[in-house]
Amino acid sequence: MALILVTGASSGLGHNTAKALADNGHDVVIHVRNSARLTDTDDTARWKGVVTGDLAKLDEIRGVARQASRFGRFDAVIHNAGVLHSPEVVTVNTVAPYMLTALMDKPARLIYLSSSMHRTGSTDLRRLTSGTASYDDSKLWVTTFALAVASRWEGTSSHAVDPGWVPTRMGGAGAPT
Template sequence: MALILVTGAAGGLGRNTANALVDDGHDVVVHVRNPARLTGAEDTARWKGVVTGDLADLDEIRDAARQAGEFGRFDAVIHNAGTMDSRDAGTVNTVAPYLLTALMDKPARLIHLSSSMHRSGSTDLRRLAAGTASYDDSKLWVTTLAFALASRWQGTTSHAVDPGWVPTRMGGAGAPDDLTAGHQTQVWLATHRDVTPNTGGYWYHRQTQNPHPAAQDEEFQARLVQALESHTGVALD
């Protein structure tokens, strides 16, 4: 049994991921922006706990990290929360995973949700501080962050996952990919030991793919971490 945090778990892929993990017998802490979306009796009893906070706000990210820290060290953290809103994409999709990781005890496994659209992202990190990052930019950056963390700490692995274009509220009803397959890779990476590569993989439906070359560029990784440290005022180490 593992203790696992899933961000953005009020619905969609995050909720499906959390449900699958609980069904497999794991203790799951869910993060939601709006606790009013957890209103059923099942939501009271099913989860190990609930963390709340708007991941578009740096202060609320910090508070979410504090809340999560009350549960101790997680076996896995799945950074599922995301938005396509260009006003918040950089913060929710990239800064929040960075800041939560920097402020929390290091888990055994980090899993970051990417997107095939990361291949259209920009390496212009001035967009981070300016708040002008596109969705594509933010997904390139969080993929890069996943690889930057892959060998940073002994005892912590890190991966990026493309869940596919699936029919969720974000993806839209006409999205062509399989909704169930959209969460299965995250569950597998969070709970199975027999994973190759052990760290630093870019995954789509439990198969590795080649990401944007910049994501594996150690110089760009270093520049991204430096930009995130400067933007948040919090260092990784």
């Protein structure tokens, strides 16, 4: 089966994705911000491994890449980690997937979680440098990045995926089931 890294896998979509992949026989390495985020001890045995690091911090993104590289070349990397309302929205949602992609061995498949909210994102990169970028902007930028990788990295399949509005901690209880 495949060796797969899932970022932001302590809860929500990332956790559910990692669980489903492991249940189907894949070797899954999960990323969590810190080991205290591993709350379900029954899950620990199902993972091939765990990498830790805060994707809002550039040095820790580099550390996540180093930790992940110890497992070898991944068949797939699912860039799921994300934040909705935070000063770190650009770093976590856009810069971290970019850096991890650049720092790790090229996988066969890259999957970047996006959002339909990318449609209202801005292409004005001054928002990036001024610290005024929004979630919508970050999702437009990561979607654009996924498409750029798809057109430039022969042998690697790259996708931006919109999971829809889901009832997770980030999506909220009001999301449809």
